[in-house]
Amino acid sequence: MNYKIALIKGDGIGPEVVGEAVKVMDAIGRKFGHTFEYVDVLMGGCAIDAVGKSYPDGTAEQCRACDAVLLGAVGGPKWGHATDPDKRPETALLSIRKDLGLYANLRPAALRPALAESCPLKNDRGIDLMIVRELTGGVYFGKRDRYQTEDRGEEASDLMAYSEKEIERIGRRGFELARLRRKKLASVDKANVLETSRLWRQVMHRLAEAYPDVQYEDVLVDNAAMQLVRDPGQFDVVVTENMFGDILSDEASMITGSIGLLPSASIGDAAPGLYEPIHGSAPDIAGQDKANPIATILSVAMMFRYSFDLPAEAQAIETAVDAVLNEGWRTADIAKSGEEVVGTVKMGELIRAKL
Numbered sequence: 611m612n613y614k615i616a617l618i619k620g621d622g623i624g625p626e627v628v629g630e631a632v633k634v635m636d637a638i639g640r641k642f643g644h645t646f647e648y649v650d651v652l653m654g655g656c657a658i659d660a661v662g663k664s665y666p667d668g669t670a671e672q673c674r675a676c677d678a679v680l681l682g683a684v685g686g687p688k689w690g691h692a693t694d695p696d697k698r699p700e701t702a703l704l705s706i707r708k709d710l711g712l713y714a715n716l717r718p719a720a721l722r723p724a725l726a727e728s729c730p731l732k733n734d735r736g737i738d739l740m741i742v743r744e745l746t747g748g749v750y751f752g753k754r755d756r757y758q759t760e761d762r763g764e765e766a767s768d769l770m771a772y773s774e775k776e777i778e779r780i781g782r783r784g785f786e787l788a789r790l791r792r793k794k795l796a797s798v799d800k801a802n803v804l805e806t807s808r809l810w811r812q813v814m815h816r817l818a819e820a821y822p823d824v825q826y827e828d829v830l831v832d833n834a835a836m837q838l839v840r841d842p843g844q845f846d847v848v849v850t851e852n853m854f855g856d857i858l859s860d861e862a863s864m865i866t867g868s869i870g871l872l873p874s875a876s877i878g879d880a881a882p883g884l885y886e887p888i889h890g891s892a893p894d895i896a897g898q899d900k901a902n903p904i905a906t907i908l909s910v911a912m913m914f915r916y917s918f919d920l921p922a923e924a925q926a927i928e929t930a931v932d933a934v935l936n937e938g939w940r941t942a943d944i945a946k947s948g949e950e951v952v953g954t955v956k957m958g959e960l961i962r963a964k965l
């Protein structure tokens with residue numbers, strides 16, 4: 611098969627980590643008989659410098675003409691102070707998610723076996739969970755207001771709204787993903803307080819009847835935050851609304867060690883999905899061959915699994931990454947003091963050699 615991939619290399623370490631991921635894709639292509647065609651798409655700070663806007667006209671169309679999008683990272687101190695939304699790199703991230711209809715954000719948090727010792731938490735049954743965060747609704751997209759009151763000074767409000775339809779489509783994603791994994795789904799809400807959560811729970815219970823093979827539970831968000839540090843191994847797939855997912859997915863990622871290891875996917879009902887490491891552009895180490903490319907390489911594995919339905923190719927990448935880590939190879943971010951470290955390019959080379 612031939613696949614067309616949009617590459618948004620972006621800023622800082624983005625081009626370095628995407629560069630290594632592309633070489634891994636090509637190695638997979640040779641091994642499994644696929645070809646990959648790449649389309650460079652300009653977005654982020656580099657686009658502000660080149661054409662005056664972080665999200666140039668036509669970006670979404672360029673991406674829609676591809677089967678999937680691979681993003682490095684965008685942003686950096688150079689563009690951090692602009693107030694004009696066109697000159698802010700984050701505008702591009704929100705716009706592309708919206709324009710491509712990417713309502714489901716998948717954030718796996720898996721403790722790589724070779725790094726199990728560096729996890730401070732109890733992990734006797736391992737940690738391998740996936741947070742499914744609703745990405746285009748809830749309080750981040752609700753009406754915002756700020757107004758003067760007569761007796762309480764200034765007041766502000768943010769509206770949180772969810773429709774049955776929005777809950778159902780993300781809920782279904784959660785059940786479907788659980789079916790592909792260990793068939794356990796935890797739905798996180800705050801149904802003891804919030805009306806949106808009560809509707810969320812009602813819709814999830816209805817869906818649960820249609821997925822009797824998936825073991826389902828409701829978890830209140832405060833309890834979920836606690837359980838994630840108490841015993842993260844209990845979770846398989848966790849589905850939740852936008853803001854709870856934002857917070858819990860960061861918590862979950864930190865329990866597995868380095869930010870340089872964690873991939874993510876954002877998907878909608880139609881192609882293309884967008885795949886990216888969870889880290890940012892790391893301006894402090896950009897251009898120094900220090901960035902860990904594993905998060906981006908594992909994002910390619912997610913692309914193979916969720917956009918192209920190529921689980922063997924995805925597994926080959928994950929196995930290669932684990933093999934390299936098992937041999938003790940480390941980039942600086944995951945090395946213990948005194949351990950020898952390798953750079954971005956060498957880490958990419960080692961992973962390809964295992965394929």
Ligand code: NAD
Binds near residue numbers: 623684869890895905
């Ligand atoms: P960051 O993730 O870029 O960096 C945080 C720390 O982690 C830094 O010390 C960095 O050196 C380290 N780090 C990150 N990725 C690494 C990797 N692959 N290998 C080794 N070390 C790594 O977060 P930040 O410093 O808060 O943000 C920097 C810039 O990135 C900001 O402009 C921010 O807006 C942007 N950002 C972009 C995205 C995105 O494009 N999706 C996400 C987060 C932050």
